[in-house]
Amino acid sequence: GEDVEQSLFLSVREGDSSVINCTYTDSSSTYLYWYKQEPGAGLQLLTYIFSNMDMKQDQRLTVLLNKKDKHLSLRIADTQTGDSAIYFCAESSLYNQGGKLIFGQGTELSVKP
């Protein structure tokens, strides 16, 4: 079945760039998403990219999609302590149960001052 994989932890220093990586297996993925979850909070959609795009930039966030390698990354520029959270990669397909989201395990980002 479909699978999405992420590394579990990433630690960076404040002001550095963070890069969170994700791989997926579903070649029919239509959209790929990045969600942020702060401690004790719900899911916040950060950004998403359509599968025919290579890159999307939104302020400090840059999403890169390599469809050939089924690899998605999220770069956070000038990382701040407020960026500490769990980041989930997810994918959906129009052909998969009307758009069910398949989530990765989540990457816990720790930003040290």
Place this chain on the structure above:
Amino acid sequence: EAQVTQNPRYLITVTGKKLTVTCSQNMNHEYMSWYRQDPGLGLRQIYYSMNVEVTDKGDVPEGYKVSRKEKRNFPLILESPSPNQTSLYFCASSTYRDGETQYFGPGTRLLVL
């Protein structure tokens, strides 16, 4: 304000005592779903509904029931909760046309003793 609401937000119960977690959205979305979040596993879909009176199983439906009698509500029912259903539960809704983003509720943290 467009939102998905869930109640209760926190619940402690005992094995075998039936419970219902309510979910309601005010965006007239056709598509609603339930996910559970467990450490190291990300979020997994329990059930989904494409419209009123149309529901189907997700990836982990065992031990759960749902109903969709009205468009705005999608309750999750645990007829006989067990400790392995201790988890964080999220309801989501979307219009789902060509990848419309899904809106998540704030989550319900359930502990089954």
